[in-house]
Amino acid sequence: MTTPAGHPGVVASAPGKLFLAGEYAVVEAGQPAVLVAVDRRLTLTVREATREADLVGARWAYVAAARDVVRAVAAAHGRTLPPCEVSTVSGLDDPPTDSGPARKYGLGSSAAATAAATLAFARWAGASSTAGLDEQAWMRAALLATLRVNPAASGGDVAAAVLGGWVEYTSPDRDWVARRLGAGALDPDAVIDLVTGPWPGLSARRLAPAPDSPDHLHCADDGESAAGPPTLPELRVGWTGAPASTVSLVAAVRRVGTPPSFLVDSAAATGDLASALSARDTAAALAAVRRSREVLTGMSREVGVPIETPALTALTDIAAAHGWAGKSSGAGGGDCGIALGESGARDTEMLQEWRRAGIRPLPVRVAPGARIEEDAR
DSSP states (O other): OOOOSSOOSEEEEEEEEEEEEOTTGGGSTTOEEEEEEEEEEEEEEEEEOSSOOOOOSGGGHHHHHHHHHHHHHHHHTTOOOOOEEEEEEEOSSBOOBTTBOOBOOOSOHHHHHHHHHHHHHHHHHTHHHHSOOOHHHHHHHHHHHHHHHOTTOOOHHHHHHHHBSEEEEEOOOHHHHHHHHOSSSOOHHHHHHHHHSOOTTOEEEEEEOOTTSGGGGSOGGGTOOTTSOOOOOEEEEEEOSOOOOHHHHHHHHHHHOOOHHHHHHHHHHHHHHHHHHHHTOHHHHHHHHHHHHHHHHHHHHHHTOOOSOHHHHHHHHHHHHTTOEEEEOTTOSSSEEEEEEOTTOOOHHHHHHHHHTTOEEOOOOBOBOOEEEEEOO
16 A cells, blocks of 8 residues: 655554464354464554545455454544544564565464454544553454454464463354344444453463563563563474465364364363463473374364375484474464474474475564554654
């Protein structure tokens, strides 16, 4: 979209995400997942305009939905959303170069765009400072926008993009949300009730903040002690070079039917990981990731849907040989795998072997959540 010249009005950004545990199960209401926000970010800019931006087409669907939800929140507080132009710059993927095509890593660009747009439009409308809404409320607003576009979305990627750091998430009863929201044009009263109130099944909490997050300085509620910095696992990410379709893979599993035993076992492994991260018990965290992988690959064999590709198996096996805990991340079928290691663990030989196996190490760090980068209105 063309952006008019002049100073930006509001600039917001949001991080990418990776699933660590709970994939496939989290699409069921009340099922948990653990995710981590990573420091490849999408930036969204809102500028003054004389008419409303035409956010049409699939590229803009989530941003347009975020605008609609924020407009309803603003209306519920007697405010309007002034006309604006919108542009985005994504660092979640790598653009094409003379030496190769674009690289798509599966880091959740739709969720990052939704989270950044929700914050930017809220600031543009003046709602973020007057509505008295907290981080959890704006997360629910971003989730509403997401469900308007994809009613089957788990929303875990949105929670990670909004909260940042290491996140535990349980998915809501989406049918309940749909009934409360209704069809057609958004009713401001219904939207503000959903944004400010609890949802059945929904829970999201930051298990630990990113090292450079403001929350890192005052996070007693996140389990840190005054004795020193937390001991969290090392995170390494490898890209297999093959993009995956989350929607297609999840739909394939649901067509066959998600085994009830998988939901029980996934919830147990995911809960173990969340507890280990909260307690800063890296050995227990690595064990939970290994168990999560076993549960996921077992379900894959049972339903006949290939989740762990040969490249992801190689990534995991190489990680294990060097004392790290690896698994696919997200829907599998390609994209990225993750490996967690003890704090300070050496990774040189593991990454070299990944490269020899055709796996590209992706340098990322744990990142803060969505934030306003600039407000120059």
